[in-house]
Amino acid sequence: MPAPVRLPADIVQRLVDAGLDADHVHAVIHAALQEDRGGGVDVTSVAVVPADQRAVADVVARAAGVIAGLPIAAATFVVAGDDQVEVEFLAADGEQVPAGARLLTVSGPARSLLTAERTALNFLAHLSGIATATARWVAEIAGTGAVIRDTRKTTPGLRMLEKYAVRCGGGENHRMSLADAALIKDNHIMAAGGISEAFARVRAMFPEVPVEVECDTLPQVAEAVRAGAQLVLLDNMPPAMVRQAVAMVRDLGAAGRCRLEVSGGLTLAQARAVAETGVQYLAVGSITHSAPVLDVGLDFRAVGSGPPAVG
Template sequence: MNVDWSKSAEVREIVRRALAEDLGPSGLDVTSLATIPADQTDTGDLVARADGVVAGLDVAAAVFDEASAGTVKVSIKASDGARVTRGDVLATVAGPTRAILTAERTALNLLCRMSGVATHTRAWADALAGTKALVLDTRKTTPGLRVLEKYAVRAGGGTNKRMGLYDVAMIKDNHKLAAGGLTDAYRLVRSAFPDVPIQVEVETVAEAVESVEAGAEFLLCDNMSPALLREVVAAVGDRAELEATGGLTLDQAREYAETGVDYLSVGALTHSSPILDIALDLRPRS
């Protein structure tokens, strides 16, 4: 499911900022400039150092392209979303050695991060297999990397929730308090933004029923036990989609999925996933 990020202005800007962070005000990789002749070329391989799920190969390619003004060529050998094993070659890069090494860490930072998110997400998707429940991400993303991390969730078999505060209205406890109550908050949002999907956070069966009676079609069941979730599922029926959220852990995934909810929302997919270790190995020179 590789995506051609070279056509995405948003991703290109992420790549430029990441490279600028490494190169600083001078724009120089002082080590490579000092040690490598300007006309030297090499070939190298992006190699998995651990088992996992890869995501972000085209993002890494965009880094090499940006850093080299197109002189480094990248040949991608795997597909985003694929399971990989230690030692697998994921991509090959060829071109000016200075440019390859200048781009190396930035490309790997993004690729390892995205692959770590995809790997973690795949573990949740596997745990939910055979149930109707899907794993959702949240807005708990690394600032500036949301579009990449949410893509990585999809590559790992997860589902994106909302991208931001603009595309879905989510009525949480503070909104209810500020608006004078759940039903009033729902009415105000629907009046102001008639075409925007509305989700309502609930903590009790009574709140769930009040929400669907107000018109809500998606409920966030916050910090509920599996037993309480089953009560909500029975009370709501098919009047709304239901999401279990709040401190869920992988060892609980199956138990929560089997309550009959439609989704499990897991902020840890993006805020706590370890990277997947991937390295760049230059091939020996003949």
């Protein structure tokens, strides 16, 4: 089990403000650092860097993008440095930064900074990549009234962080877990013998839970709307069919009750055309499962002298 959270109050507050649980973040960081240490020590840094040497380093964006994960990266340096690392925030999550922008300044034992470097940058690069990809989608459909949402296609163990990065990019989160809402998909429909029966079973057992139904044909959309679905997922439908589904919901008198979400093979090039059909959401799995990392690095700019390492 991870040791108790040993994070400065300002970092904890930043995590709380981001909607993240500090204990969860600490556990993820602890596991990542343990993985990188491999049950031993950072043999390069222990051999090369004097034990009492201190350093000041900057975390720098090598490419332009939207930043996400600064409190997580900062916490990684602090945890690896056993509270001997100090952090100065020079940017904020959700901020669009140019290439070359300094994001954090960290100071403390040089060995600790080097040991934490890759883990901290992995978090920051990955989450900033998600935020940057999300921001591109959000910009593409600006003014349409539609919203970009994520999916559960996330890295196991990192869902809370990745969905936070989506929010930093201007997107919204779909359900965080299987317990948050019901999503009746094709296999559920087959198991129940139909949409209406599947919907009725969910509503009977979990009357307060929002229910979404996945549909790939217009007759299914009509059945889902009549059953009382609050959200219908239009799966792999071309824009022309999506427009028909929007009109169908309106004609059935459910426009204010039932929202529509489009999913399945969406590309950035077609995003605006889909958003302009009148749907409320575009569900984009690629913003989490396929976002390129944002290039970030760590540069030492001051190193204090110390005696040679022993052993």
